[in-house]
Amino acid sequence: MSGYLKNLPSQCKYIENLNVPSAISDFNQASESNFSLGSGIELISGLVYSKIGDKQRAIEYYTEALRINPKHITAYFNRGVERSEIGDNQGAVEDYSEIIRINPNYVMAYFFRGLARSKIGDNQGAVEDYTKGLWINPNDAIAYFHQSIARSEIGDKHSALLDLDKAGELFKQQGDEENYEIIKTIITLKKINERY
Incomplete structure (x- = not known):
């Protein structure tokens, strides 16, 4: 994912220098305390798990972000990338198709x-x-x-x-x-x- 990560929106680039264990701990604590950023915590958690190579866990977080906000284009995009990287290219096609349904100019x-x-x-x-x-x-x-x-x-x-x-x-x-x-x-x- 590192090649794709560099092309993600600029607000996500800080992930490259992230202290991953601390970030995971912080996100877990925030999730347990019902702290809400809409789908933001799930999205960032997905990026963190993607960075450490846990693609399945990243997919789970992107899926949760989409449960919270079913029109979250970045969550669909990131989940599509992860799905493709684990060989679920049909799932990736579905995610990218959903993005196109939401925004045909993406x-x-x-x-x-x-x-x-x-x-x-x-x-x-x-x-x-x-x-x-x-x-x-x-x-x-x-x-x-x-x-x-x-x-x-x-x-x-x-x-x-x-x-x-x-x-x-x-x-x-x-x-x-x-x-x-x-x-x-x-x-x-x-x-x-x-x-x-």
């Missing part, structure tokens, strides 16, 4: 639902999700890259190559030379592969 839900759909073999659904997400944010190079993989899996090699090319172009525009070079190499290898 671009990260389309991206992560696309990833989860790819993992369960629904590459056509993944392409649809990446396309919707790219309609909202057409400058997402990583989404173009993943869309190219999903398109390739469904046999649409031409569109996959166009998506790769667009990903490379965006990486270059964004100053990400490392990923730009990786994309250039992949495109070259694909073109060589097509010739032989």
